[in-house]
Amino acid sequence: xxxxxxxxxxxxxxxxxxxxxxxxxxxxxxxxxxxxxxxxxxxxxxxxxxxxxxxxxxxxxxxxxxxxxxxxxxxxxxxxxxxxxxxxxxxxxxxxxxxxxx
Numbered sequence: 001x002x003x004x005x006x007x008x009x010x011x012x013x014x015x016x017x018x019x020x021x022x023x024x025x026x027x028x029x030x031x032x033x034x035x036x037x038x039x040x041x042x043x044x045x046x047x048x049x050x051x052x053x054x055x056x057x058x059x060x061x062x063x064x065x066x067x068x069x070x071x072x073x074x075x076x077x078x079x080x081x082x083x084x085x086x087x088x089x090x091x092x093x094x095x096x097x098x099x100x101x102x
Contacts, residue, residue, distance in 0.1 A: 055087075
């Protein structure tokens, strides 16, 4: 069996100790922790996709096409474009994290 050592900031040490006391220091904790984060990322990706689809409908353009134009500086820096690009970048980051966990 391997050992995991966590270096936590003071406020989190007590919280982690309480958590381990309640659910126990076993593999179930790790499994549930892993499952929680995978499901959280999946929910985030779906919510972001819904937001991206609203922009696609509003501007009549798919997000990947928009992002290439935006990233090349062809669309300017309209507030909506900045938000759209930010959501897309965040979604791509979340997808990458999810693929590393699965």
